[in-house]
Structure formats: C-alpha cells, structure tokens
Amino acid sequence: MKYIGTPNYAHESEGRLGVLIVNLGTPAAPETGAVRRYLAEFLSDPRIIELPRWLWKIILHGVILRIRPARSAKAYREVWSDETGSPLLSISRQQSAALAVELEKRFGEHVTVSLGMRYAQPSIDSAITELEAANVRRLIVLPMYPQYSGTTTASVFDAVASRMQRTRWIPEMRFINQFCDHHAFIKALADSVRESWEANGRGDLLVTSYHGIPQRYLLAGDPYFCLCHKTSRLLGEELGLATEQIRVVFQSRVGKEEWLRPYCDETMKKLPGEGFKSIDIMSPAFSADCLETIEEICGENREYFEENGGERFQYIPCLNDRQDHITFLGNLVERHAQGWPETDPERDIETEREQLQATAARAKTQRTKLLGKD
Numbered sequence: 001m002k003y004i005g006t007p008n009y010a011h012e013s014e015g016r017l018g019v020l021i022v023n024l025g026t027p028a029a030p031e032t033g034a035v036r037r038y039l040a041e042f043l044s045d046p047r048i049i050e051l052p053r054w055l056w057k058i059i060l061h062g063v064i065l066r067i068r069p070a071r072s073a074k075a076y077r078e079v080w081s082d083e084t085g086s087p088l089l090s091i092s093r094q095q096s097a098a099l100a101v102e103l104e105k106r107f108g109e110h111v112t113v114s115l116g117m118r119y120a121q122p123s124i125d126s127a128i129t130e131l132e133a134a135n136v137r138r139l140i141v142l143p144m145y146p147q148y149s150g151t152t153t154a155s156v157f158d159a160v161a162s163r164m165q166r167t168r169w170i171p172e173m174r175f176i177n178q179f180c181d182h183h184a185f186i187k188a189l190a191d192s193v194r195e196s197w198e199a200n201g202r203g204d205l206l207v208t209s210y211h212g213i214p215q216r217y218l219l220a221g222d223p224y225f226c227l228c229h230k231t232s233r234l235l236g237e238e239l240g241l242a243t244e245q246i247r248v249v250f251q252s253r254v255g256k257e258e259w260l261r262p263y264c265d266e267t268m269k270k271l272p273g274e275g276f277k278s279i280d281i282m283s284p285a286f287s288a289d290c291l292e293t294i295e296e297i298c299g300e301n302r303e304y305f306e307e308n309g310g311e312r313f314q315y316i317p318c319l320n321d322r323q324d325h326i327t328f329l330g331n332l333v334e335r336h337a338q339g340w341p342e343t344d345p346e347r348d349i350e351t352e353r354e355q356l357q358a359t360a361a362r363a364k365t366q367r368t369k370l371l372g373k374d
C-alpha cells in the first residue's frame, strides 16, 4: 500500500500529544563500514551539500566515501563507550527519558516522547511509527538545535515532511524553529559556565565554538551565523562579560570552500601569542556532547592551543541532561502545546463519548462485513 496506515485504530482511544525529539545521528559502530553508511546518508542530504547533484555524486562516491570513513571511524573510536556506545546517542536517550518525566508532571499520562535521529538509527520514521502506535494526534517536533540553520533544523523538517507524505492519517503538527534567545536557555548556559569557574578556576577568555557551515549559505540567507553571535552576546551579558572577554569561533570545517570565520583551529594556534594562555571553551550549538566536542575540541583543538604556548584549556560540557536544560525544554514544549483549538467547545463531553462509541460500533460492523472477520 502506498500510504502507511494505522488499521487497528480504536475509535474510543484517547488522542495523545506526541513530542518528537530529533538530533543529528551517529554511526551504528565506530568502524569504517558503518561510518561509510552513515556518511553516505548524511552527505547525500541536499540541505547539507548544496552542489549540483551529478557533480556531488561523483565527488562523494569517487573521493570522500573512499577516504573519510576510515579517518572518521578512528575519531569515533576515541569517543565510543563499550557500555553506552556513541555519546550523542546515549545522551540523546537520557534527554528524551528526562523530558518524558518532565512532561508527565505537566500533562500526566497524555503525552508520549520519542527520539528520532536525522541520519542513521533510531530514524525519524521509526520514532513517528512509535508515536502513531501511542495514538498521537497532535505532534510537536523539537529539533535539538538551539540556533536555526537550513542545514540542520530545516533538514529535520524535510525528513518529517517526507514521512508524512507517505502517511495516511497525519497528525496536527507544530515545529519548533529555534530557542537560542530564550532567557532560560541562556541562563542554563551561564550557570554551567559559573559552575565550571567555581570548580576549575576561571580563564582569561571564554571561547564559544559553534559548528560551522559554508559561508555561501550565510550569504544566501541562512540565519545561523547571526543566531550564533546572538547566543554569545546574550551569554556574555548574562555573565557580565566585556566584549573582549568572550569570543565566537566556528569549528568542524569540511572540504575546501570558505566556511564561517574565524576558524576554531586557527584561533587556538593564535590565542597564546595574543596573551590568552588560559581559556574556557564551550559549544553552545550542541545540545549534547558528541564527536565534535569530545574529539575535536577537547582533543584536537586542545593540542593546537597547548602546542602554541597555551597553559590552561578548560572545556565546559554541553547542557546534556542537566535538570535546568530539561526543565527549560519542558517549558518550551508546554508553551508550544498551548492553544490547539477544541473541536467544538460547546459540545457536551458525555454526548461526545456516546457518539464516539456508536461510531466505533458502526466501524466495527463495516470492518467485519468487509474482512469477513473481527
């Protein structure tokens, strides 16, 4: 059948609120084959690589997927845990479970939270199937990207829309766009910095490192660069920092074209020479620690800093499953869950229930007649 259905739908069951949490996704294993499959899916997304398809296919399959998987697999092995696997996935699971607890406090039993990854497993498709099984009729999609970008947030939208294009009965939907300028989010970031200062001392400079995107996308209208700067400006204000005490850099450049500047690696090599020998560094574009923070910032960029005369490099973790982060996300979802119009506010709930039961009985008779069974 062309459209995915829910043939066992029970008329008398309650329509629930569903929350779909989405993050980027991670390979199934830190091995070349699994990383190749992951990168093939990730790098085939036209939101990620904006090049003519035919040209990119040649580059991707002819060059990148022959070289990068082995190199990336080595990096993944450095962050992989024997017990919990990929940090991104295990932290996302913790966040999803904690948000379910948080939302139960607000909505009781009427809400279901499900985790889907944009690439690899558990997929967005499988998460929506789970929500359908729970009879979710209203869906809030929460991409775990504080700053909107076409490469991330919009790509989640594409994947959800693609699943819905193949779905018979789609739910009512809301899609959270960005949340980097919400005060409680900024406050949670600021508190994580203050806690690190108390526990580990305080550097001369707070570096905020964001995952980069090609500069071309900014020039075409992607607001990500501006939202990253806004996040750091608000964070600096919340912490009472002067502009020279906080910096914005961009990491994780891929390929040869210009990406957002200044680059994190180049900055790390230069900072000690500018007199900044003790720094604190954090990644406010990531909701969860992952390869890009553990291996790239705490490993690679720490080395660049120390090799060039840096003396103290303190990484401040992502918000992960901190309670203030989860409470903030709970509030965000609760606000987006307001104001769904009632079918008919005048209608008497008892009459509604009786009529629903009558409809259910009619549907059952039809079904029995058509299928020749119950």
Ligand SMILES: C=CC1=C(C)c2cc3[nH]c(cc4nc(cc5[nH]c(cc1n2)c(C)c5CCC(=O)O)C(CCC(=O)O)=C4C)c(C)c3C=C
Residues within 6 Å of the ligand: 024, 025, 026, 027, 039, 047, 048, 049, 068, 072, 086, 088, 145, 149, 151, 152, 211, 212, 213, 214, 252, 254, 285, 286, 289, 290, 291, 292
């Ligand atoms: C704000 C979040 C992210 C943006 C923006 C983003 C853009 C972007 N990424 C690539 C290429 C790669 N990114 C990789 C890993 C990765 N990226 C993000 C987030 C954003 N990406 C995360 C959370 C992760 C880590 C995943 C994990 O498993 O821990 C990788 C894979 C690793 C590697 O081979 O280096 C690639 C490739 C592009 C091209 C891009 C924008 C165009």
Ligand SMILES: [Fe+2]
Residues within 6 Å of the ligand: 211, 252
């Ligand atoms: Fe990335």
Ligand SMILES: [Fe+2]
Residues within 6 Å of the ligand: 252, 291, 292, 296
């Ligand atoms: Fe990277």
